[in-house]
Amino acid sequence: MSIDFSKTYDVVIAGGGPVGLGLAIELGQRGQTVAVIERSTQLHSIPRGQNLTQRTMEHFHFWGAEAELRAARSVPKGYAIGGMTSYETLLSGYHYDWLQRDLVAPYYYCENERLPQYATEGVLRARAAEIAGIDIAYGWSGIEVSQDSEQASVLARHTDGQEKTLRGQYLVGCDGSRSAIGAAAGITHSKSDHDKLMVLLVFKSTGLHKLLERYPGKQFYCVLHPEQKGYWLFFGRVDLGSTWFFHAPVPLGTTRDNFDFKAFLERAVGAEIDVAFDHIGFWDLRIALADTYRKDRIFVAGDAAHSHPPYGGYGINTGFEDARNLGWKLAATLQGWGGPALLDTYGEERRPVFASTAGDFIERFIREDHAFLDRYNPHQDKAEFTHAWDTRNEGSTEVMAFEPNYDGASAVFGQAGTTPSAKGRHDFAARGGHHLAPAEMSDGSDAYVAMGAGFTLFAFAENPRVADAFQAAADTIGVPLNIVRDAAAPARLRYGSDFVLVRPDQFVVWAGNDAADPNEILRRATGRTIDA
16 A cells, blocks of 8 residues: 555665565564655666575564565576585585585574575565555655654655655665665664675576586575685676676776676686676765664664675575564563563674674684685695695685684573674574474474464463463463473474473573473563563
8 A cells, every 4th residue: 555644654764675564564464554665666677686595584474475575586496406616616526515505404493595685585575565564655755754752754756756754653764775765764884895706697697507517406506716806706696597697896996898708707607608787886885884774763674784795695684584573672662572672682792693604704804714725725826736635625614614603692682691693503403592393292393383363471380280280371461372281292202302492583481391480581581671
């Protein structure tokens, strides 16, 4: 439905890209009224943000759009989703598998997926249109903001020049790395500038497809060339047969007209290929992180909160996790069962996870690849290089270690002395602050099927005392709690606890064999003090 500018919505979202639409769906499914303004009237044609992790597909599952997303893929179903790293050129013969996400598949309920961002966004637009509480207006941008103790407002400008004010109890800027909403709210960013100009090419080449048939089952290809000093030459498939994207550093001052992009591609491939360009664009390689994710009733999410080069497929997936984290917390606050500190836990949890993603993964990739390329060279010592190259197993190591978690955050019961991070370990055991792995229930279904829209307590013990105490505490403070009693479930052995309390975003709050004070656990989990 179109936006009613005379109405005060529960939440106004400026920016209707994937993250903004995901947040709108999360809120709309929880019964909140949402207004979304988006500058672009048409879907972008640039195939960014293609790699969707298993965790992201869990979001689409709960948003009721998983099947539609898989149907929109541009590479045939059944084609493997994986990557390869090569030395110097794609065809050099030195290569290894990279980002083998299938290694962590058992720890998630859904399989991963790969499709262009514009296709993902199209699925989200269609799903949002099905939810009665979501109103969307295309062709509008947020330019100014204001707020008081009861609401936040954004002055929106249409492409035709008209301006209108849109009001909500809360306002979220999902309007990209140069967020007008964040800037107007006074949210500053810390930046790490790598002083690199990057080119993004979208092109057609059937010849490249034929050349790479020697490496079946790969959807993206990273080339490490000594001249690039650790920065990647990166190829990705848009479809299976002809269309590709490519991004890489180019000399400062490069324009569409003063650089031979075909020759640049051919040097990276290691062979002459047919090339027909669909798009030539540029971007600056930098990492930026908002110093705060919240200013009172105004929040930022997705690229408005954090941005980085598209290394490893972290960008769009990180933004979707922002949407899930913030969405249920806004709904809980609007519905009255979220405590006064709950919305602050959004930034407390999400900001350090991105800082870790940037420092512990993306920037470390660049440093370590640079060091490797400086140290080893097959043209100088082939045996030494081959041994070092063959022992690289970057893909499996990094996939297993990339486990965003909120361990140590105030609203979960994790390990003492820890802090939220992107670094962790995948484990089937239920751990406070960590994502819940799938597990089998006694009827053969999965634990994910049993989870409700609110909190879920899995009770695997015969004694009903603990579960009953949780229910009484939930009733007292109005927390929606679904108790799943299944003493015979195989999940008990996988999770390693008699009781597992899970948040609406599938992160574990607490796991144990007894609970001294369910009231304290639920109050902390919902941002309340013990006396509140």
